[in-house]
Amino acid sequence: MALFDVHAHLTSPRLAPDEAAILDRARRAGVGTIISNGLNPADNQAVLELSRRSGGLVEPAFGLYPVDAVLPEMKAMGVPYPRDDEGAIPTAEEGVAWVRDHVDEAFAVGEIGLDGHWVPEALWERQEQVFRELVALAMEADKPIIVHTRRRERRTLEILQEMGANRVDWHCFGSRVKLARQIAQLDGHYLSIPANVARVESFARMIETLPRDRLLLETDCPYLSPEPGRASEPADAAHTVRFAAQAWGCGEDEVVARLDDNFAALFGRPP
Numbered sequence: 001m002a003l004f005d006v007h008a009h010l011t012s013p014r015l016a017p018d019e020a021a022i023l024d025r026a027r028r029a030g031v032g033t034i035i036s037n038g039l040n041p042a043d044n045q046a047v048l049e050l051s052r053r054s055g056g057l058v059e060p061a062f063g064l065y066p067v068d069a070v071l072p073e074m075k076a077m078g079v080p081y082p083r084d085d086e087g088a089i090p091t092a093e094e095g096v097a098w099v100r101d102h103v104d105e106a107f108a109v110g111e112i113g114l115d116g117h118w119v120p121e122a123l124w125e126r127q128e129q130v131f132r133e134l135v136a137l138a139m140e141a142d143k144p145i146i147v148h149t150r151r152r153e154r155r156t157l158e159i160l161q162e163m164g165a166n167r168v169d170w171h172c173f174g175s176r177v178k179l180a181r182q183i184a185q186l187d188g189h190y191l192s193i194p195a196n197v198a199r200v201e202s203f204a205r206m207i208e209t210l211p212r213d214r215l216l217l218e219t220d221c222p223y224l225s226p227e228p229g230r231a232s233e234p235a236d237a238a239h240t241v242r243f244a245a246q247a248w249g250c251g252e253d254e255v256v257a258r259l260d261d262n263f264a265a266l267f268g269r270p271p
């Protein structure tokens, strides 16, 4: 049995300098697999290199963050967007091509999706086009998809259903719990719950009310920390396990066994 984190950003400038200590704490917390998610070609490359030097602990997910997918257009329109990385901004074509060229080495494709929080409506169609290309690519290669969606949850679901995608993790689902329950009814769709669950009502309700065979662990580190004021990290997945054990009235081992089965069902091997 092992904990796992299906949505980490270990290449983030906030975490990368402490990589060795973070991976060490994850191992000591019982984490068996961390899926580090890439945001753009440069980040995907960093994720790939990290996974190679991690001794099997980190698996790479390659993606194109839904904001990065239309970032050149946003810049041209003068839409403000805060970024950690002030490097060159690749085009969506370059972003998709990178994933296509490396998809065989990917553990999953992500993060990809639709974001209507930062991205203005004028660019939604363009964003959907890029998302569809990446979903198609993942499906052709039979890779699970890790989805980011913000204020575009229903549309994301429509597209995934229309395309017949059935290996999907919905990361940090922020829409209504009722919609999360609908998603959890679909074959092959899972929702991963961050480590700040005790502080976020909707995540708590998802743990309490979603089918237990559709839940996974994530941290979205360095974000969504269980303790405000510090960066989160994969070892924090233990917070979600503790919360679920209390909510379900069972031992933490039982929670981990359940979630490990879910991980294996989506990713094809235990964490």
Ligand SMILES: [Zn+2]
Pocket: 007, 009, 037, 111, 148, 220
């Ligand atoms: Zn993320």
